[in-house]
Amino acid sequence: MKSSTLLWFRQDLRLTDHSALFAALERGAPIIPVFIWAPQEEGDWAAGAATCWWLHHSLQSLAQSIINCGSRLIIRNGSDHGSLTQLRILIEETNASAVYWSRRYEPLIIKRDTHIKETLRAEGLEVRSFNAALLTEPWDIQNNSGKPFQVFTPYWKNSAAKLFVPSPVKVPNKWPAPNSWPATENVNALKLTPIVPWAENFKLSWRPGEQGAMENLTLFLSTVAKDYTEGRNIPSIRGTSRLSPHLHFGEISPRQIWHIALMYRGTQFMAELGWREFAHHLLFHFPHTPKEPLRADYNRFPWREDAAQLRAWQRGMTGIPLVDAGMRELWATGWMHNRVRMVVASFLVKNLRINWLHGARWFWDTLVDADLASNTLGWQWSAGCGADAAPYFRVFNPVTQSLKFDPNGLYLRRWLPELAKLSNKEIHAPWECDVATLNKANVRLGAEYPKPIVDLKVSRVAALEAWKTIRQLTK
DNA sequence: TGAAATGTTGGGGCG
DNA sequence: ACGCCCCAACATTTC
Numbered sequence: 001m002k003s004s005t006l007l008w009f010r011q012d013l014r015l016t017d018h019s020a021l022f023a024a025l026e027r028g029a030p031i032i033p034v035f036i037w038a039p040q041e042e043g044d045w046a047a048g049a050a051t052c053w054w055l056h057h058s059l060q061s062l063a064q065s066i067i068n069c070g071s072r073l074i075i076r077n078g079s080d081h082g083s084l085t086q087l088r089i090l091i092e093e094t095n096a097s098a099v100y101w102s103r104r105y106e107p108l109i110i111k112r113d114t115h116i117k118e119t120l121r122a123e124g125l126e127v128r129s130f131n132a133a134l135l136t137e138p139w140d141i142q143n144n145s146g147k148p149f150q151v152f153t154p155y156w157k158n159s160a161a162k163l164f165v166p167s168p169v170k171v172p173n174k175w176p177a178p179n180s181w182p183a184t185e186n187v188n189a190l191k192l193t194p195i196v197p198w199a200e201n202f203k204l205s206w207r208p209g210e211q212g213a214m215e216n217l218t219l220f221l222s223t224v225a226k227d228y229t230e231g232r233n234i235p236s237i238r239g240t241s242r243l244s245p246h247l248h249f250g251e252i253s254p255r256q257i258w259h260i261a262l263m264y265r266g267t268q269f270m271a272e273l274g275w276r277e278f279a280h281h282l283l284f285h286f287p288h289t290p291k292e293p294l295r296a297d298y299n300r301f302p303w304r305e306d307a308a309q310l311r312a313w314q315r316g317m318t319g320i321p322l323v324d325a326g327m328r329e330l331w332a333t334g335w336m337h338n339r340v341r342m343v344v345a346s347f348l349v350k351n352l353r354i355n356w357l358h359g360a361r362w363f364w365d366t367l368v369d370a371d372l373a374s375n376t377l378g379w380q381w382s383a384g385c386g387a388d389a390a391p392y393f394r395v396f397n398p399v400t401q402s403l404k405f406d407p408n409g410l411y412l413r414r415w416l417p418e419l420a421k422l423s424n425k426e427i428h429a430p431w432e433c434d435v436a437t438l439n440k441a442n443v444r445l446g447a448e449y450p451k452p453i454v455d456l457k458v459s460r461v462a463a464l465e466a467w468k469t470i471r472q473l474t475k
Numbered sequence: 476t477g478a479a480a481t482g483t484t485g486g487g488g489c490g
Numbered sequence: 491a492c493g494c495c496c497c498a499a500c501a502t503t504t505c
Contacts, residue, residue, distance in 0.1 A: 233476085342476065381476090393505045394477050401477090460478085464505060482502070489494085 002029040003179050004096040006087065009035045012102035012132040012250035013062045014088070014210040015069070017168035019130035020100040025171055030178040032094055033066050034057060036191045038078035044451070045290065045372050048365035050334040051248070052201040056192035056209045058249050059211025063187070063210045071175045074184040086118050091125065093182045099125055102132035102250065106286035106372050107282050118474045133247075135165055135254050135277055137221035138284030148285035148386040150294075155281065156274040168256045205333040206368065211226045213246035221260060229268050233335035235326075235412035236346060241269065243337070244369035247276065279373035282387050291357065293308065301385070302466050303355040312350055312453050314362055319452035322402040323347045325415035332415075334368035337406055346396035351459040353466060356383035369393035384467070392467040395460050402428040418448040 005024045012018060024031050038048035038410040047055060063073040078086040087099060098318070104113065119125045131137055138157050143146060149155035159163055195377035207215060212472065220241040224231065231239030246252045254273055261270050286294055293299060312318050316327035326340035336344070348359045364370045379385025406412055409427040413420045419427050426433050430443060431452050438445065445451045 224497090339476085346477090390476075391505090395505090397478060461505095477505090480502100480504075482500100484498100484500080486496105486498090488496085490492105 002027065002097060002224075004030045004032050004094050005098040006094070006096045007031050008087070008099060008101040009033060009062065009073070010101060010250075011104055013058045013247065014213070014251050014253070015065055015171060015173075015212065017107055017132075017253040017256050018102070018171065019132055019169060019393075020102050020128070022169045022171050023128065023130065024098075024100050025175065027098065028176065028406055029093075029098070030176045031071060032071070032078040032090070032096060032178060032182070033071060033073045034076065034087075034090060035062075035073060036076045036078040036083045037192075038083045038086070040079060041083060041108065041112050045106065045108075045364065048367070048370050049194050050199065050368045051245075051370050052192040052365050053194065053202055053334070054206070054245055054249065054368045056187060056190070057111070057203075057208035058251060059187045059190075059192075061211065065210060066175075069173050069175045071118075072180055072184065075190070077185055077190060078461055081111065084119060087116065087120070090182060091120075094178060097125060099127050099225070100131050103129045103137070105284050107283070107290075108282075116239060118402070124469060132253060133259060134248055134280055135159075135163060135273065138281045141281070148281060149278070150282075152275065152278050152388045155278050156271060159274065159277065159470070160270075160344070165255050165258050167259060168253060183193070186413060187438075194317075199334065199410050201332060202334045202368065205335065208245070208249070208251070210251045213243065213252035214440060216242050216246065216262065217257065218253060221264065225264055225266055225269065228266060232268070233339050233405050234239070235329075235340050236408075236414070240338060241272075244371075244374075248369050248371045262276045275377070277375060279350060279371075279377040281378060283373040285369055288389075289386070294380055294387055295385045297470055298385035300468060300470050304353045306352065306354060309352050309453055310348075310354055310358055312450070313344070313352065313354075313359075317348070317450050319348065319431065320398045320456070321412045321416055321419060322398045322406065325412050328415040330363075330366050334366065336367070337411075339401070340411075341378065342382060343398050343401050345379060346394075346455065347398055349383045349464040350395045351454050351456060353463055355379065356385070392471075395463055395465060397456065397460075399429045399456065416449070419443060 007021060007024050015021060066073045076086045076090070081278055090096065113129065117129065120127050133211060141159055143154065196244065205211065224238060224241065232238060241258065243252060247254065257273060258270065283289065313327060316324035316331065318324055322340065323344050324337050325342045330336040345359055348354050349356045356379040360375055363375055381389045384390055384392040402412065407424065409424050412427050419430060422430060422443065426437060430438065431445060443449055
């Protein structure tokens with residue numbers, strides 16, 4: 001009988017449709033499931049506070065599922081000596097002869113994994129990696145001139161047209177176990193949950209883990225999907241799938257979602273999976289983009305440094321209701337509705353003219369679905385400096401957006417209770433109300449709720465002027 | 476997966 | 491019945 005297989009879990013925290021697990025079962029040897037915590041290997045993009053909270057609970061869920069298969073999840077802390085050292089220790093302890101894992105696509109992680117793969121192979125181990133996270137891996141698709149795509153529509157047309165998505169893989173629920181188990185850390189020892197009880201309320205909104213992912217998918221299909229095209233833009237209702245954090249940690253596979261979306265012809269929803277694929281495509285082919293604009297001329301953009309305004313944005317105290325509601329939803333739940341993400345991003349990079357990296361960093365720390373590929377794409381799109389980006393002159397008017405997508409102020413009142421008594425007409429722009437109206441609603445601008453930190457009209461014009469300067473420099 | 480400025484059209488009030 | 495004006499409702503262009 002072959003000696004054990006280490007099954008190294010990373011961002012594939014599920015048992016369904018898991019190619020590496022399937023291959024390990026086929027190999028026949030005892031399986032030793034492993035998770036190694038090594039944030040220092042992620043460079044500047046170690047998991048933020050919100051994703052750490054998620055990971056903590058997702059690991060607990062995964063560990064239980066693995067126990068139900070007659071196995072165990074071995075957790076090791078690699079924050080001092082790194083993943084490779086921890087793998088070697090485990091290989092030594094268990095006499096394993098193979099290591100399987102699911103691929104990740106962040107530049108530094110590719111580098112790390114390649115090194116680990118080469119090193120362990122040189123030491124005589126069987127090392128295999130698998131696709132668990134994408135419908136199409138970044139190197140599997142290129143345009144007619146053999147280059148990576150930079151525009152979504154042709155990317156997706158090309159990708160979807162020739163796409164054959166294999167059906168999800170089912171695995172047995174009884175795994176071969178070793179005679180004796182190596183020691184494991186407790187999840188708590190990784191200290192993933194924040195010291196201050198900031199994330200306590202996250203559990204009202206989320207159930208991390210594979211079961212929680214399936215619950216969201218089921219709910220989406222039974223109710224949300226019908227009106228997706230309209231509903232996905234309305235932040236006051238549950239109009240989106242809310243699958244992003246589950247996808248980030250691989251608690252559900254895009255193939256599972258794809259096959260179900262096919263059944264109800266959810267073209268619009270499938271395109272959202274497409275954006276996620278496109279983001280990974282771009283990150284792989286343009287690995288510098290997490291920190292630098294894809295379009296180099298934007299390196300000279302005259303950003304403003306304004307710590308007070310940045311802080312007002314972060315805390316949801318800009319005085320612009322839709323922006324503040326979004327930022328408070330983010331702080332309270334670890335998530336923000338996509339329509340509102342576009343609005344708050346536009347406000348930061350255009351009305352405040354603060355570098356998109358500050359926004360990306362804040363999202364990175366506070367979003368439970370923070371994902372390097374998607375976060376980078378989203379912010380560069382908003383700032384106008386990325387692939388297939390919104391033209392620079394596309395400045396969202398947060399009041400117009402508010403009137404259009406939250407006409408009855410339901411979303412605003414949920415997150416801004418201090419404005420609750422303003423009418424549906426008034427609540428989108430309280431600074432335009434007269435004092436009598438504000439008094440009647442118990443609102444004092446500058447006290448309960450701030451005055452706008454910028455004039456929308458003036459700052460919009462200033463943003464357009466600023467963009468003109470880099471355009472002229474380029475010519 | 477914009478918004479604002481500008482242009483065009485057509486219905487209705489009114490003298 | 492007509493011209494005139496207003497302006498809402500679109501459409502186009504500009505940033």
